[in-house]
Amino acid sequence: MPASIQITATADGPNMVTGAVELLWPSGHVISQEGEADGSGAIFLCRCGASNNKPFCDNSHLRIGFKSTEGDATATKPKQGLGAA
Numbered sequence: 001m002p003a004s005i006q007i008t009a010t011a012d013g014p015n016m017v018t019g020a021v022e023l024l025w026p027s028g029h030v031i032s033q034e035g036e037a038d039g040s041g042a043i044f045l046c047r048c049g050a051s052n053n054k055p056f057c058d059n060s061h062l063r064i065g066f067k068s069t070e071g072d073a074t075a076t077k078p079k080q081g082l083g084a085a
């Protein structure tokens with residue numbers, strides 16, 4: 001069974017990635033591995049576009065007042081288990 005990876009769009013902030021994941025540059029060089037970004041076991045990826053440390057969040061979303069809306073055009077229905085309709 002493959003390791004579980006979860007990506008959570010945080011409220012008004014970055015995408016939080018948890019699980020055994022490697023983040024790579026197009027060249028294939030490893031940018032970050034699980035838990036490496038901040039020691040919490042999660043990697044936080046910018047989704048506001050304002051980070052000066054892309055692809056990571058550097059909290060610039062706070063400075064620019066980034067607002068996300070749950071249920072926007074990119075959202076899908078809530079996770080209800082594998083195979084749920």
Ligand code: FES
Binds near residue numbers: 015047049050061
């Ligand atoms: S989401 Fe935090 S800097 Fe973009």
